[in-house]
Amino acid sequence: MTLMIYTLKKLLFPVVFILLSLNSFAKELFVPMDLVQWKYKGDKFSCSLNQAIRHFGSINFVAKPKQPLGVQVNSFHVKTPYERAILSQVTSPWESDYPPVVIEEIGLPKKAGKVSFYDDIENLLEAMAQGQWLxxxxxxxxxxxxxxxxxxxxxxxQAMADFNQCRAQLPAMAYRDARDVVLQFNLGQRVVSSSQKQTLVDLASYLKHDKNIKRVLIDGHTDNVGSSVANLQISKVRADDVASILRENGVRSSLMEIRSHGSRYPVANNNTQQGKAKNRRVTIRAIRKEEAVKRKGS
Structure with a gap:
């Protein structure tokens, strides 16, 4: 049946037709080529490549910070009695007669109207750039x-070129990740490690994009090993190093508030090694304007 449908598809493009058999009922919708108009839309935190489909809905490639590239299908057809959704790569009619290549098959979500795919979407987009269809x-x-x-x-x-350019400029973090960052420090460690530095580089890329960030609070903490004066100094060194890396990567000094607390505010029991490890930390909190107003009014 799949082969019959695919063969008829080649013969009857680009009209809508219904194929009936004794055992199944299949409806096929082809978007006429003269009505195809892929459109790009994007900003600093989201990019989309969209095709609207009359009497169906829309199909969208969607890119967001720290998320895999996805395809989102919005349609009033995405509901019961349908149970599963399949995304495929389809050969155009004027090329060799190959069957569709399944990219991903998933069950429909409980919420009707939308279904999203995330497997191998990069390759699907590249294939479409080379003339394959969706x-x-x-x-x-x-x-x-x-x-x-x-x-x-x-x-x-052109829409794909704009979409890919938008994707390349997305920050490495989303706000949910940038809002609260915690860097744990080993005993005796005063400056950030290479992996922690990369986290800060990613954080800086977000802070530079989001113009609604009003303050960035950087707080240094230690465990209770050593004197209170020494711990206060160590927590300051750690917080200053974090701020320095953010500054090197484009975050304004005027945005940052650096504070050192020593061992005064533990988050875990200092009587255990695990607790001490959790207390040796620098926290970075990004506060947006609307949050700052709420904090001021509370």
């Missing part, structure tokens, strides 16, 4: 029914 299928075992949508990759070149 296929989407909904299936229902209960009704032995399927709905197939095929979208050509024509008129995608």
């Amino acid at each position: 296929g989407f299928r909904l299936t229902s075992s209960q009704l032995n029914e399927s709905l197939d949508v095929t979208v050509p990759s024509v008129n995608i070149t």
